[in-house]
Amino acid sequence: MKHAVVILAAGQGKRMRSRTPKVLHPLLGRPMVRYPVEAAKESGAERVVVVVGHQAEAVKEALEDAGVAFAHQQVPLGTAHALAQAKPLLEDFDGAVVVTSGDTPLLRPETIRALVRALEEAGGAGMALLSFEAEDPTGYGRVVRGRDGRVVRIVEEKDASEEEKKIREVNAGVYAFDRRVWELLSRVKNENAQGEYYLPDLVALYLEAGLPVVALRAEDERELLGANDRAQLAEVEGVLLDRLRRRWMREGVRMHLPETIYLEPGVSLAPDVVLEPGVVLKGTTEVGEGVRIGAYSVVTNSRLEAGAEVRPHSVLEEAHLKPGAVAGPFARLRPGAVLEEGAFVGNFVEVKKSRLGRGVKAGHLAYLGDAEVGEGTNVGAGVITANYDGEKKHQTTIGRRAFIGSNSVLIAPVQIGDEAFVAGGSAINQDVPPGALAVARGRQRNLEGWVWRRRGEYPSESGG
Numbered sequence: 343m344k345h346a347v348v349i350l351a352a353g354q355g356k357r358m359r360s361r362t363p364k365v366l367h368p369l370l371g372r373p374m375v376r377y378p379v380e381a382a383k384e385s386g387a388e389r390v391v392v393v394v395g396h397q398a399e400a401v402k403e404a405l406e407d408a409g410v411a412f413a414h415q416q417v418p419l420g421t422a423h424a425l426a427q428a429k430p431l432l433e434d435f436d437g438a439v440v441v442t443s444g445d446t447p448l449l450r451p452e453t454i455r456a457l458v459r460a461l462e463e464a465g466g467a468g469m470a471l472l473s474f475e476a477e478d479p480t481g482y483g484r485v486v487r488g489r490d491g492r493v494v495r496i497v498e499e500k501d502a503s504e505e506e507k508k509i510r511e512v513n514a515g516v517y518a519f520d521r522r523v524w525e526l527l528s529r530v531k532n533e534n535a536q537g538e539y540y541l542p543d544l545v546a547l548y549l550e551a552g553l554p555v556v557a558l559r560a561e562d563e564r565e566l567l568g569a570n571d572r573a574q575l576a577e578v579e580g581v582l583l584d585r586l587r588r589r590w591m592r593e594g595v596r597m598h599l600p601e602t603i604y605l606e607p608g609v610s611l612a613p614d615v616v617l618e619p620g621v622v623l624k625g626t627t628e629v630g631e632g633v634r635i636g637a638y639s640v641v642t643n644s645r646l647e648a649g650a651e652v653r654p655h656s657v658l659e660e661a662h663l664k665p666g667a668v669a670g671p672f673a674r675l676r677p678g679a680v681l682e683e684g685a686f687v688g689n690f691v692e693v694k695k696s697r698l699g700r701g702v703k704a705g706h707l708a709y710l711g712d713a714e715v716g717e718g719t720n721v722g723a724g725v726i727t728a729n730y731d732g733e734k735k736h737q738t739t740i741g742r743r744a745f746i747g748s749n750s751v752l753i754a755p756v757q758i759g760d761e762a763f764v765a766g767g768s769a770i771n772q773d774v775p776p777g778a779l780a781v782a783r784g785r786q787r788n789l790e791g792w793v794w795r796r797r798g799e800y801p802s803e804s805g806g
């Protein structure tokens with residue numbers, strides 16, 4: 343049977359206590375609502391409709407490239423009312439209509455398919471719903487079954503009697519309906535504790551219409567966790583992270599204290615990568631074979647080629663390390679930092695929009711911005727490219743096998759030739775030809791005995 347999926351995402355999510363709508367809270371760097379959308383697509387849905395309302399524009403923007411249609415719910419009158427908004431988009435659809443929530447991000451595509459199958463296989467059933475045994479059912483709708491074990495209705499927490507509250511089988515908020523759903527929806531009433539139109543009321547309405555309702559029990563309650571507040575949000579993110587870490591460990595990645603390592607779904611890792619405790623990998627970071635990333639390093643949208651190494655406490659963003667390049671400890675590589683093979687950037691060195699040629703060494707306390715550094719050059723401690731004149735950025739070009747002495751300022755735009763030697767402490771504002779020595783600093787004078795003379799401890803040369 344074909345199926346379409348409707349994702350309800352019009353609510354505000356008051357329990358989050360946030361200006362951000364619930365479904366836009368990020369999970370591993372992606373807005374929550376993207377997860378059910380992806381699951382819907384992977385389940386093979388022919389159409390995906392997202393019902394938006396609260397901060398609709400922001401939610402639509404987060405799904406701009408997702409290839410879904412939108413329905414609008416102007417006022418949040420309840421989940422049944424939300425689904426009714428999708429009617430114009432789906433009433434002609436000839437197949438099952440699956441409904442899920444924007445705040446149930448762990449739902450897997452297999453489960454969507456299983457629910458559609460359950461509806462189909464029940465022969466003549468009008469509705470299939472997903473339930474699970476909750477460790478703590480608080481907040482969920484309870485599944486009420488009759489003496490024969492069949493589902494009779496669902497009762498929301500706020501409407502439940504003390505007896506009903508003890509039921510641990512709860513409604514996951516994921517359903518598959520046949521085409522009659524559109525007509526039955528118009529019969530849902532809002533006579534309940536919250537004055538809302540409840541989607542779960544369709545259970546009773548289908549039964550009244552003489553159409554069986556089947557409940558599919560999910561095996562793993564973790565898959566159906568709803569992210570309604572910050573604690574559940576953290577719990578859900580933990581589950582997603584756990585899935586990701588396990589996947590990469592299966593693919594040959596070594597993680598020390600994996601529970602301390604944070605990864606995002608766009609990250610890719612090769613076999614024999616070693617991640618030390620506290621490592622954070624974000625965005626589209628790509629890590630090649632055998633790369634080691636030191637403890638507490640944060641790497642975002644970067645590329646680390648095979649055999650590169652990031653030492654502890656380094657922060658990399660849009661950086662590129664070629665094979666055998668090394669950064670850190672305490673290195674800061676900003677967008678456009680490229681370390682060619684075997685280049686080395688040490689502690690407290692910041693690199694931005696600069697290419698460091700093969701074997702370049704910048705071991706300590708330097709800033710290299712808008713620079714090109716040729717192969718084999720040594721950049722001393724405290725070297726600064728003064729790339730900004732208060733209005734514009736300028737380029738520094740350093741040749742091969744040059745030596746830039748400690749604490750030199752290279753005032754850009756400036757060029758240092760191949761094999762040139764800049765004396766420590768120089769302020770360089772003119773080009774240095776290849777092979778030349780540049781000294782640009784105040785000349786040192788030593789006044790012999792000056793200190794003692796001042797104290798009067800030492801006879802002056804003039805005898806006074």
Ligand code: UD1
Nearest residue numbers: 350351352353418419420421424444482483513514515568
């Ligand atoms: C809902 C179910 C409950 C179930 C639980 C599972 C109802 C009445 N209750 O409760 O039985 O156990 O999910 O997680 O359906 N939404 C709208 N418009 C509205 C109201 C809600 O789009 O007017 C959206 C919300 O954005 C959310 C989803 O529907 O994504 C579910 O709403 P929520 O308020 O979280 O329902 P629960 O109280 O969790």
Ligand code: CA
Nearest residue numbers: 445568569570
């Ligand atoms: Ca919910």
